[in-house]
Amino acid sequence: MSNKNYKYFSRFNEIYEDPYEFFNNYLEGNISLLDIQKNCKTGKLNSETRSFIYKLFLNILPYNHPNSWKKTVTKQRNVYFTKLNKLLSKNEYILKFINCHSVKGTVIYEELFAQLPEEIKELLSLIKLDVVRTFQDLDLFHNNKIKELLTKILFVYSIDNPHPSYCQGMNEILGTLFLSVYPSLKYNKYSSEEMDKENNERITNKEMLYYFLFDEEYFEADLYTLFVELMSRDLTILYSYNDDKYKNINNNPTPDLKNITIEDLKKSIDSPLMIRIKKIFYIYLKSDMEYFEVLYKNIEPNLFLLRWILCMLNREISLKNIFWIWDCVFFYEFMEFSFNGNKEDEDNKDKIENDWQDEKISRLNFLDYICLSMIFDLKNEIMNADPSYILSKFLKYQNESNIKRIMKGAYKYSFSFNERKDFWNSEAIKNLKLLE
Numbered sequence: 441m442s443n444k445n446y447k448y449f450s451r452f453n454e455i456y457e458d459p460y461e462f463f464n465n466y467l468e469g470n471i472s473l474l475d476i477q478k479n480c481k482t483g484k485l486n487s488e489t490r491s492f493i494y495k496l497f498l499n500i501l502p503y504n505h506p507n508s509w510k511k512t513v514t515k516q517r518n519v520y521f522t523k524l525n526k527l528l529s530k531n532e533y534i535l536k537f538i539n540c541h542s543v544k545g546t547v548i549y550e551e552l553f554a555q556l557p558e559e560i561k562e563l564l565s566l567i568k569l570d571v572v573r574t575f576q577d578l579d580l581f582h583n584n585k586i587k588e589l590l591t592k593i594l595f596v597y598s599i600d601n602p603h604p605s606y607c608q609g610m611n612e613i614l615g616t617l618f619l620s621v622y623p624s625l626k627y628n629k630y631s632s633e634e635m636d637k638e639n640n641e642r643i644t645n646k647e648m649l650y651y652f653l654f655d656e657e658y659f660e661a662d663l664y665t666l667f668v669e670l671m672s673r674d675l676t677i678l679y680s681y682n683d684d685k686y687k688n689i690n691n692n693p694t695p696d697l698k699n700i701t702i703e704d705l706k707k708s709i710d711s712p713l714m715i716r717i718k719k720i721f722y723i724y725l726k727s728d729m730e731y732f733e734v735l736y737k738n739i740e741p742n743l744f745l746l747r748w749i750l751c752m753l754n755r756e757i758s759l760k761n762i763f764w765i766w767d768c769v770f771f772y773e774f775m776e777f778s779f780n781g782n783k784e785d786e787d788n789k790d791k792i793e794n795d796w797q798d799e800k801i802s803r804l805n806f807l808d809y810i811c812l813s814m815i816f817d818l819k820n821e822i823m824n825a826d827p828s829y830i831l832s833k834f835l836k837y838q839n840e841s842n843i844k845r846i847m848k849g850a851y852k853y854s855f856s857f858n859e860r861k862d863f864w865n866s867e868a869i870k871n872l873k874l875l876e
Contacts, residue, residue: 458488459488459489459492459624460647460650462488462489462492463489463492463646463650464646464650466492466874466875467506467646467649467875469873469874469875469876471874472870472872472873472874473775473779473869473870473872473873473874474866474869474870474872476493476771477771477863477864477866477869478866479767480767480768480770480771481768481847481851481864483761483763483764483767483847485763485764485767487620487623487624487763488623488624489624490620490621490623490624490763490767491620491621491623491624491654492624492653492654493767493770494617494620494621494666494770495653495666496774497770497771497773497774497778498666498669498670498673498770498773498774499669499774499778500512500513500516500665500666500669501513501653503774503778503779503874503875504874504875504876506649506875507642508642509642509643509649509653510635510641510642510643510649510652511641511642513652513653513662516661516662516665517658517661517662517665519665520596520660520661520664520665521661523596523599523600524592524596527595527596527599530557531555531556531557533552533555533556534556534557534560534564536552537552537553537555537556537564537568538564538568538588538591538592538595539588540552541584541587544565544569553565560595560599563595563598563599563605563606564591564595566606566608567591567594567595567598567606567611568587568591570608570611571587571590571591571594571611572587573611574590574611574612574614574615575612575615575619575759578759580619580622581615586618589659589660589663590611590614590615590618592660593614593660593663593664593667594606594610594611594614596664597610597664597667597668597671601671601676603680603683604676604679604680604682604683607679607750609679609747609750609751609754610671610679612751612754612755613667613670613671613675613751613752613754614663614667616752616754616759616762616766617663617666617667617670618663619759619763620763620766621659621662621663621666622659624654625654625655625656625659626650626651626654626655626656627656628651628652628655628656628657629651630648630651630652634648635648635652673773673803673804674712674802674803674804675750675752675804677712677713678711678712678713678716678749678750679713679750680711680712681711681712681713681714681746683711686709686710686711686714695708697718697722698722698736700718700722700723701723702719702723705718705719705723712802713746713749713750714742715802716749716802716808717741717742717745717746717749718741719808720741720745720808720811720812720815721735721741721745721815722741724808724812724853724857725812725815727856728816728819730823731816731819731823734822734823734830735815735830738827738830738831739827739830739831739834743831743834743835744834744835744837745811748811748814749807749808749811752765752766752769752804752807753765753807753810753811753814756814756837756840757837757840757843758840761840761843764843764847765807765810765847768806768810768847768850769804769806769807769810771806771863772805772806772854772863773803773804773805773806775861775863775869776805776861776863777803779872805854805858806850806854809850809851809853809854809857810846810847810850812849812850812853813846813847813848813849813850813852813853814837814839814846815834816849817839817842817845817846817849818833818834818839821833851864
Protein backbone atom coordinates (compact mmCIF):
# COMPACT_ATOMS: atom_id res chain seq x y z
CA MET A 441 0.00 0.00 0.00
CA SER A 442 1.02 3.60 -0.44
CA ASN A 443 1.07 4.29 3.30
CA LYS A 444 3.39 1.96 5.21
CA ASN A 445 2.08 2.80 8.69
CA TYR A 446 -0.56 0.07 8.80
CA LYS A 447 -1.64 -1.90 11.81
CA TYR A 448 -1.68 -5.63 11.17
CA PHE A 449 -3.53 -8.36 13.02
CA SER A 450 -3.48 -12.14 13.02
CA ARG A 451 -6.82 -13.88 12.67
CA PHE A 452 -7.36 -17.52 11.69
CA ASN A 453 -3.65 -17.68 10.73
CA GLU A 454 -4.20 -14.86 8.21
CA ILE A 455 -2.35 -11.58 8.32
CA TYR A 456 -4.71 -8.77 7.46
CA GLU A 457 -4.89 -5.01 7.66
CA ASP A 458 -6.87 -3.27 10.34
CA PRO A 459 -10.10 -2.41 8.48
CA TYR A 460 -10.44 0.97 10.18
CA GLU A 461 -6.89 1.91 9.19
CA PHE A 462 -7.70 0.93 5.60
CA PHE A 463 -10.90 3.01 5.73
CA ASN A 464 -9.07 5.97 7.27
CA ASN A 465 -6.29 5.82 4.69
CA TYR A 466 -8.87 5.76 1.91
CA LEU A 467 -10.40 8.98 3.23
CA GLU A 468 -6.92 10.48 3.51
CA GLY A 469 -6.28 9.70 -0.16
CA ASN A 470 -3.57 7.15 0.63
CA ILE A 471 -5.35 4.21 -1.04
CA SER A 472 -4.96 4.10 -4.80
CA LEU A 473 -6.78 2.19 -7.50
CA LEU A 474 -3.55 0.32 -8.08
CA ASP A 475 -3.50 -0.80 -4.43
CA ILE A 476 -7.02 -2.16 -4.72
CA GLN A 477 -6.39 -3.71 -8.14
CA LYS A 478 -3.37 -5.61 -6.85
CA ASN A 479 -5.32 -7.01 -3.90
CA CYS A 480 -8.18 -8.11 -6.18
CA LYS A 481 -5.90 -9.57 -8.85
CA THR A 482 -3.86 -11.61 -6.40
CA GLY A 483 -6.83 -12.76 -4.32
CA LYS A 484 -5.63 -10.86 -1.25
CA LEU A 485 -8.56 -8.58 -0.56
CA ASN A 486 -9.32 -9.50 3.04
CA SER A 487 -12.70 -10.19 4.54
CA GLU A 488 -12.60 -7.24 6.93
CA THR A 489 -12.31 -4.64 4.17
CA ARG A 490 -14.38 -6.40 1.47
CA SER A 491 -17.68 -4.88 2.62
CA PHE A 492 -16.31 -1.36 2.19
CA ILE A 493 -14.69 -2.14 -1.16
CA TYR A 494 -17.83 -3.83 -2.56
CA LYS A 495 -19.90 -0.79 -1.63
CA LEU A 496 -17.50 1.36 -3.59
CA PHE A 497 -17.41 -1.00 -6.55
CA LEU A 498 -21.21 -1.18 -6.78
CA ASN A 499 -21.61 2.57 -6.27
CA ILE A 500 -23.50 2.24 -3.00
CA LEU A 501 -20.91 4.65 -1.62
CA PRO A 502 -19.99 7.20 -4.32
CA TYR A 503 -16.23 6.63 -4.37
CA ASN A 504 -15.22 10.28 -4.75
CA HIS A 505 -17.87 11.92 -2.51
CA PRO A 506 -17.36 10.70 1.10
CA ASN A 507 -19.24 13.73 2.40
CA SER A 508 -22.43 12.29 0.89
CA TRP A 509 -22.09 8.84 2.44
CA LYS A 510 -24.21 9.43 5.52
CA LYS A 511 -27.08 10.97 3.55
CA THR A 512 -26.85 8.29 0.84
CA VAL A 513 -26.80 5.34 3.22
CA THR A 514 -29.54 6.77 5.45
CA LYS A 515 -31.79 7.05 2.40
CA GLN A 516 -30.94 3.50 1.31
CA ARG A 517 -31.80 2.10 4.73
CA ASN A 518 -35.07 4.02 4.87
CA VAL A 519 -36.05 2.73 1.43
CA TYR A 520 -35.64 -0.89 2.55
CA PHE A 521 -37.46 -0.58 5.86
CA THR A 522 -40.30 1.36 4.23
CA LYS A 523 -40.78 -1.37 1.61
CA LEU A 524 -40.50 -4.16 4.18
CA ASN A 525 -42.95 -2.60 6.64
CA LYS A 526 -45.44 -1.88 3.86
CA LEU A 527 -45.42 -5.54 2.81
CA LEU A 528 -45.60 -6.90 6.35
CA SER A 529 -48.48 -4.58 7.25
CA LYS A 530 -50.70 -6.13 4.57
CA ASN A 531 -51.16 -9.34 6.53
CA GLU A 532 -50.15 -10.20 10.11
CA TYR A 533 -49.30 -13.76 9.11
CA ILE A 534 -46.54 -12.83 6.63
CA LEU A 535 -43.96 -12.14 9.32
CA LYS A 536 -45.17 -15.10 11.38
CA PHE A 537 -44.70 -17.35 8.36
CA ILE A 538 -41.21 -15.94 7.68
CA ASN A 539 -40.28 -16.55 11.33
CA CYS A 540 -41.75 -20.04 11.33
CA HIS A 541 -39.08 -22.75 11.14
CA SER A 542 -41.35 -25.74 11.03
CA VAL A 543 -41.14 -27.70 7.80
CA LYS A 544 -43.78 -27.94 5.12
CA GLY A 545 -46.43 -30.48 6.05
CA THR A 546 -46.38 -29.76 9.78
CA VAL A 547 -49.49 -28.34 11.43
CA ILE A 548 -47.90 -25.01 12.35
CA TYR A 549 -46.51 -24.46 8.85
CA GLU A 550 -49.74 -25.33 7.09
CA GLU A 551 -51.89 -23.20 9.39
CA LEU A 552 -49.73 -20.12 8.79
CA PHE A 553 -49.45 -20.86 5.07
CA ALA A 554 -53.25 -20.99 4.78
CA GLN A 555 -53.53 -17.46 6.22
CA LEU A 556 -51.20 -15.87 3.66
CA PRO A 557 -52.56 -13.80 0.76
CA GLU A 558 -52.98 -16.08 -2.25
CA GLU A 559 -50.75 -13.97 -4.51
CA ILE A 560 -47.65 -14.49 -2.35
CA LYS A 561 -48.14 -18.04 -1.03
CA GLU A 562 -46.03 -19.86 -3.61
CA LEU A 563 -43.42 -17.10 -3.71
CA LEU A 564 -42.76 -17.12 0.03
CA SER A 565 -42.90 -20.90 0.17
CA LEU A 566 -40.25 -21.22 -2.56
CA ILE A 567 -37.99 -18.58 -1.00
CA LYS A 568 -38.14 -20.25 2.41
CA LEU A 569 -37.44 -23.65 0.90
CA ASP A 570 -34.35 -22.37 -0.93
CA VAL A 571 -33.07 -20.37 2.04
CA VAL A 572 -33.16 -23.50 4.18
CA ARG A 573 -30.94 -25.19 1.57
CA THR A 574 -28.45 -22.32 1.29
CA PHE A 575 -24.85 -23.21 2.27
CA GLN A 576 -25.94 -25.82 4.77
CA ASP A 577 -22.37 -27.04 5.14
CA LEU A 578 -21.72 -23.81 7.08
CA ASP A 579 -22.96 -23.62 10.68
CA LEU A 580 -23.65 -19.91 10.26
CA PHE A 581 -26.54 -20.63 7.89
CA HIS A 582 -28.24 -22.88 10.44
CA ASN A 583 -28.97 -19.77 12.50
CA ASN A 584 -32.70 -19.07 12.34
CA LYS A 585 -32.27 -15.30 12.54
CA ILE A 586 -30.04 -15.39 9.47
CA LYS A 587 -32.60 -17.50 7.60
CA GLU A 588 -35.29 -14.95 8.46
CA LEU A 589 -33.07 -12.09 7.30
CA LEU A 590 -32.32 -13.73 3.95
CA THR A 591 -36.01 -14.58 3.45
CA LYS A 592 -37.13 -11.01 4.08
CA ILE A 593 -34.57 -9.56 1.69
CA LEU A 594 -35.47 -11.98 -1.11
CA PHE A 595 -39.18 -11.40 -0.49
CA VAL A 596 -38.91 -7.60 -0.69
CA TYR A 597 -36.73 -7.83 -3.78
CA SER A 598 -39.14 -10.23 -5.52
CA ILE A 599 -42.20 -8.10 -4.87
CA ASP A 600 -40.35 -4.99 -6.00
CA ASN A 601 -39.10 -6.77 -9.16
CA PRO A 602 -42.00 -8.90 -10.41
CA HIS A 603 -40.07 -9.63 -13.61
CA PRO A 604 -38.44 -12.00 -12.97
CA SER A 605 -39.46 -11.99 -9.27
CA TYR A 606 -37.67 -14.73 -7.32
CA CYS A 607 -35.72 -17.45 -9.16
CA GLN A 608 -33.66 -20.29 -7.79
CA GLY A 609 -30.03 -19.27 -7.63
CA MET A 610 -30.75 -15.83 -6.20
CA ASN A 611 -30.53 -17.33 -2.71
CA GLU A 612 -26.92 -18.33 -3.40
CA ILE A 613 -26.06 -14.89 -4.77
CA LEU A 614 -27.46 -13.32 -1.60
CA GLY A 615 -25.78 -15.93 0.61
CA THR A 616 -22.39 -15.17 -0.91
CA LEU A 617 -22.93 -11.44 -0.47
CA PHE A 618 -23.87 -12.14 3.16
CA LEU A 619 -20.55 -13.92 3.70
CA SER A 620 -18.65 -11.16 1.95
CA VAL A 621 -19.87 -8.39 4.29
CA TYR A 622 -20.68 -10.23 7.53
CA PRO A 623 -17.11 -10.06 8.94
CA SER A 624 -17.12 -6.25 8.81
CA LEU A 625 -20.08 -5.73 11.18
CA LYS A 626 -19.50 -3.56 14.21
CA TYR A 627 -21.40 -2.67 17.35
CA ASN A 628 -21.86 1.09 16.96
CA LYS A 629 -20.50 2.77 20.05
CA TYR A 630 -21.95 6.09 18.86
CA SER A 631 -25.63 6.85 19.32
CA SER A 632 -27.73 8.30 16.50
CA GLU A 633 -28.09 11.43 18.61
CA GLU A 634 -24.31 11.84 18.77
CA MET A 635 -24.00 11.42 15.03
CA ASP A 636 -26.82 13.86 14.27
CA LYS A 637 -25.39 16.48 16.63
CA GLU A 638 -22.26 16.70 14.51
CA ASN A 639 -24.12 17.28 11.26
CA ASN A 640 -27.48 16.12 9.96
CA GLU A 641 -26.18 15.76 6.41
CA ARG A 642 -22.71 14.29 6.90
CA ILE A 643 -20.29 12.89 9.43
CA THR A 644 -16.84 14.47 9.51
CA ASN A 645 -15.49 12.34 12.37
CA LYS A 646 -13.89 9.44 10.45
CA GLU A 647 -14.29 6.89 13.22
CA MET A 648 -17.91 7.85 13.72
CA LEU A 649 -18.55 7.52 9.97
CA TYR A 650 -16.88 4.09 10.01
CA TYR A 651 -19.16 2.80 12.76
CA PHE A 652 -22.18 4.33 11.05
CA LEU A 653 -21.48 2.52 7.76
CA PHE A 654 -20.88 -0.89 9.34
CA ASP A 655 -23.43 -0.74 12.15
CA GLU A 656 -24.72 -4.27 12.77
CA GLU A 657 -28.17 -2.86 13.59
CA TYR A 658 -28.62 -1.92 9.92
CA PHE A 659 -26.99 -4.97 8.41
CA GLU A 660 -30.24 -6.27 6.91
CA ALA A 661 -30.99 -3.02 5.09
CA ASP A 662 -27.39 -2.64 3.92
CA LEU A 663 -27.30 -6.21 2.63
CA TYR A 664 -30.56 -5.60 0.74
CA THR A 665 -29.05 -2.52 -0.91
CA LEU A 666 -25.94 -4.48 -1.89
CA PHE A 667 -28.05 -7.30 -3.34
CA VAL A 668 -30.28 -4.91 -5.32
CA GLU A 669 -27.27 -3.07 -6.73
CA LEU A 670 -25.64 -6.32 -7.81
CA MET A 671 -28.85 -7.61 -9.40
CA SER A 672 -29.28 -4.32 -11.26
CA ARG A 673 -25.97 -4.91 -13.02
CA ASP A 674 -27.56 -7.24 -15.56
CA LEU A 675 -28.50 -10.14 -13.29
CA THR A 676 -32.16 -9.11 -13.13
CA ILE A 677 -32.21 -8.91 -16.93
CA LEU A 678 -30.41 -12.23 -17.28
CA TYR A 679 -32.83 -13.98 -14.92
CA SER A 680 -35.68 -12.74 -17.13
CA TYR A 681 -34.75 -15.12 -19.95
CA ASN A 682 -38.14 -16.87 -19.66
CA ASP A 683 -40.15 -13.68 -20.18
CA ASP A 684 -42.97 -13.87 -22.72
CA LYS A 685 -41.21 -11.50 -25.11
CA TYR A 686 -38.53 -14.14 -25.72
CA LYS A 687 -40.89 -17.10 -26.18
CA ASN A 688 -41.63 -16.49 -29.86
CA ILE A 689 -38.03 -16.96 -30.83
CA ASN A 690 -38.72 -20.50 -32.08
CA ASN A 691 -40.89 -19.01 -34.83
CA ASN A 692 -37.84 -17.32 -36.34
CA PRO A 693 -35.21 -18.89 -38.63
CA THR A 694 -32.39 -20.60 -36.76
CA PRO A 695 -29.16 -18.64 -37.28
CA ASP A 696 -25.93 -20.27 -38.41
CA LEU A 697 -24.42 -20.45 -34.92
CA LYS A 698 -21.12 -21.75 -36.17
CA ASN A 699 -20.54 -18.56 -38.13
CA ILE A 700 -22.44 -16.07 -36.00
CA THR A 701 -20.84 -12.65 -35.43
CA ILE A 702 -21.05 -9.90 -32.83
CA GLU A 703 -23.16 -7.91 -35.28
CA ASP A 704 -25.58 -10.83 -35.54
CA LEU A 705 -25.88 -10.92 -31.76
CA LYS A 706 -26.61 -7.21 -31.57
CA LYS A 707 -29.56 -7.73 -33.93
CA SER A 708 -30.74 -10.89 -32.19
CA ILE A 709 -34.15 -11.19 -30.56
CA ASP A 710 -32.71 -13.66 -28.07
CA SER A 711 -32.79 -12.89 -24.36
CA PRO A 712 -29.72 -11.09 -22.97
CA LEU A 713 -28.72 -14.34 -21.23
CA MET A 714 -28.78 -16.36 -24.46
CA ILE A 715 -26.87 -13.60 -26.25
CA ARG A 716 -24.24 -13.71 -23.55
CA ILE A 717 -23.93 -17.49 -23.74
CA LYS A 718 -23.58 -17.35 -27.52
CA LYS A 719 -20.97 -14.62 -27.27
CA ILE A 720 -18.79 -16.76 -25.01
CA PHE A 721 -19.28 -20.04 -26.84
CA TYR A 722 -19.70 -19.12 -30.51
CA ILE A 723 -17.44 -16.07 -30.71
CA TYR A 724 -14.80 -16.03 -27.97
CA LEU A 725 -14.12 -19.77 -28.21
CA LYS A 726 -13.34 -19.47 -31.90
CA SER A 727 -9.98 -18.00 -30.95
CA ASP A 728 -9.05 -21.69 -30.82
CA MET A 729 -10.83 -23.22 -33.81
CA GLU A 730 -9.62 -26.77 -33.18
CA TYR A 731 -11.06 -26.78 -29.68
CA PHE A 732 -14.19 -24.93 -30.80
CA GLU A 733 -14.93 -27.63 -33.42
CA VAL A 734 -14.78 -30.34 -30.76
CA LEU A 735 -17.12 -28.52 -28.40
CA TYR A 736 -19.47 -27.41 -31.17
CA LYS A 737 -20.06 -31.02 -32.15
CA ASN A 738 -20.39 -32.44 -28.66
CA ILE A 739 -22.07 -30.06 -26.23
CA GLU A 740 -24.87 -27.52 -26.00
CA PRO A 741 -23.55 -24.45 -24.12
CA ASN A 742 -26.88 -23.68 -22.42
CA LEU A 743 -26.50 -26.86 -20.39
CA PHE A 744 -23.70 -25.42 -18.30
CA LEU A 745 -23.21 -21.72 -19.07
CA LEU A 746 -26.74 -20.81 -18.01
CA ARG A 747 -26.00 -21.99 -14.47
CA TRP A 748 -22.43 -20.66 -14.44
CA ILE A 749 -23.58 -17.15 -15.31
CA LEU A 750 -26.81 -16.93 -13.30
CA CYS A 751 -25.17 -18.25 -10.13
CA MET A 752 -21.94 -16.32 -10.76
CA LEU A 753 -20.03 -19.63 -10.51
CA ASN A 754 -21.25 -20.32 -6.97
CA ARG A 755 -21.96 -23.97 -7.79
CA GLU A 756 -18.68 -24.59 -9.61
CA ILE A 757 -16.19 -22.79 -7.36
CA SER A 758 -15.81 -23.23 -3.61
CA LEU A 759 -16.30 -20.36 -1.19
CA LYS A 760 -12.55 -20.43 -0.61
CA ASN A 761 -12.03 -19.10 -4.14
CA ILE A 762 -15.36 -17.52 -5.08
CA PHE A 763 -14.47 -14.28 -3.30
CA TRP A 764 -11.35 -13.94 -5.43
CA ILE A 765 -13.51 -14.28 -8.53
CA TRP A 766 -16.14 -11.84 -7.28
CA ASP A 767 -13.48 -9.33 -6.19
CA CYS A 768 -12.17 -9.27 -9.75
CA VAL A 769 -15.63 -9.18 -11.35
CA PHE A 770 -16.65 -6.20 -9.22
CA PHE A 771 -13.34 -4.38 -9.71
CA TYR A 772 -13.66 -4.78 -13.49
CA GLU A 773 -17.27 -3.56 -13.32
CA PHE A 774 -16.18 -0.53 -11.31
CA MET A 775 -13.44 0.36 -13.76
CA GLU A 776 -15.57 -0.18 -16.84
CA PHE A 777 -18.71 1.66 -15.79
CA SER A 778 -18.25 3.72 -12.64
CA PHE A 779 -14.76 5.11 -12.43
CA ASN A 780 -14.42 8.23 -14.59
CA GLY A 781 -10.85 9.14 -13.84
CA ASN A 782 -10.01 9.07 -17.54
CA LYS A 783 -11.56 11.51 -20.02
CA GLU A 784 -11.64 8.78 -22.65
CA ASP A 785 -14.33 7.02 -20.62
CA GLU A 786 -16.47 10.17 -20.67
CA ASP A 787 -16.03 10.58 -24.42
CA ASN A 788 -17.10 6.99 -25.06
CA LYS A 789 -19.96 6.95 -22.57
CA ASP A 790 -22.78 7.35 -25.11
CA LYS A 791 -21.21 4.81 -27.45
CA ILE A 792 -20.81 2.29 -24.64
CA GLU A 793 -24.37 2.73 -23.35
CA ASN A 794 -25.89 2.19 -26.82
CA ASP A 795 -23.65 -0.66 -27.86
CA TRP A 796 -25.98 -3.60 -27.20
CA GLN A 797 -29.46 -3.83 -28.71
CA ASP A 798 -32.19 -1.83 -27.02
CA GLU A 799 -31.07 -3.23 -23.66
CA LYS A 800 -28.23 -1.59 -21.80
CA ILE A 801 -24.78 -2.96 -22.52
CA SER A 802 -23.94 -6.19 -20.73
CA ARG A 803 -22.45 -5.76 -17.26
CA LEU A 804 -20.28 -7.85 -14.93
CA ASN A 805 -18.29 -8.66 -18.05
CA PHE A 806 -15.27 -10.14 -16.32
CA LEU A 807 -17.48 -13.07 -15.37
CA ASP A 808 -17.59 -14.01 -19.08
CA TYR A 809 -13.81 -14.08 -19.29
CA ILE A 810 -13.57 -16.34 -16.24
CA CYS A 811 -16.13 -18.71 -17.76
CA LEU A 812 -14.12 -18.71 -20.98
CA SER A 813 -10.91 -19.45 -19.12
CA MET A 814 -12.60 -22.33 -17.27
CA ILE A 815 -13.69 -23.79 -20.61
CA PHE A 816 -10.21 -23.52 -22.08
CA ASP A 817 -8.69 -25.07 -18.96
CA LEU A 818 -10.48 -28.34 -19.79
CA LYS A 819 -9.03 -28.55 -23.29
CA ASN A 820 -6.31 -31.13 -22.70
CA GLU A 821 -8.73 -33.44 -20.89
CA ILE A 822 -11.49 -33.53 -23.47
CA MET A 823 -9.97 -33.01 -26.91
CA ASN A 824 -10.15 -36.74 -27.67
CA ALA A 825 -12.88 -37.74 -25.21
CA ASP A 826 -16.31 -39.15 -25.96
CA PRO A 827 -19.39 -36.87 -25.76
CA SER A 828 -20.66 -38.23 -22.43
CA TYR A 829 -17.32 -37.55 -20.75
CA ILE A 830 -17.18 -34.04 -22.22
CA LEU A 831 -20.66 -33.29 -20.91
CA SER A 832 -19.81 -34.63 -17.45
CA LYS A 833 -16.74 -32.38 -17.18
CA PHE A 834 -18.82 -29.27 -17.79
CA LEU A 835 -21.82 -30.26 -15.69
CA LYS A 836 -19.60 -31.12 -12.72
CA TYR A 837 -16.63 -28.82 -12.97
CA GLN A 838 -13.64 -30.19 -11.07
CA ASN A 839 -10.71 -28.07 -12.26
CA GLU A 840 -10.75 -25.63 -9.37
CA SER A 841 -7.28 -26.78 -8.35
CA ASN A 842 -6.15 -24.78 -11.40
CA ILE A 843 -7.71 -21.55 -10.10
CA LYS A 844 -4.51 -19.52 -10.47
CA ARG A 845 -4.17 -20.60 -14.07
CA ILE A 846 -7.87 -19.91 -14.70
CA MET A 847 -7.60 -16.40 -13.29
CA LYS A 848 -4.43 -15.73 -15.28
CA GLY A 849 -6.29 -16.76 -18.44
CA ALA A 850 -9.24 -14.53 -17.55
CA TYR A 851 -6.96 -11.49 -17.22
CA LYS A 852 -5.54 -12.29 -20.66
CA TYR A 853 -8.94 -12.77 -22.31
CA SER A 854 -10.34 -9.57 -20.79
CA PHE A 855 -7.64 -7.70 -22.66
CA SER A 856 -8.00 -9.70 -25.88
CA PHE A 857 -11.77 -9.23 -26.19
CA ASN A 858 -12.14 -5.73 -24.77
CA GLU A 859 -10.88 -2.95 -26.99
CA ARG A 860 -11.63 -0.21 -24.47
CA LYS A 861 -9.24 -0.91 -21.60
CA ASP A 862 -6.77 -3.26 -20.02
CA PHE A 863 -7.77 -2.86 -16.39
CA TRP A 864 -5.23 -5.44 -15.20
CA ASN A 865 -2.26 -3.53 -16.58
CA SER A 866 -0.74 -1.71 -13.61
CA GLU A 867 0.84 0.92 -15.82
CA ALA A 868 -2.55 1.74 -17.34
CA ILE A 869 -4.16 2.70 -14.01
CA LYS A 870 -1.34 3.63 -11.66
CA ASN A 871 -1.94 7.38 -12.05
CA LEU A 872 -5.72 7.22 -11.64
CA LYS A 873 -6.86 8.57 -8.29
CA LEU A 874 -9.87 7.66 -6.17
CA LEU A 875 -9.75 10.89 -4.17
CA GLU A 876 -8.02 14.08 -5.18
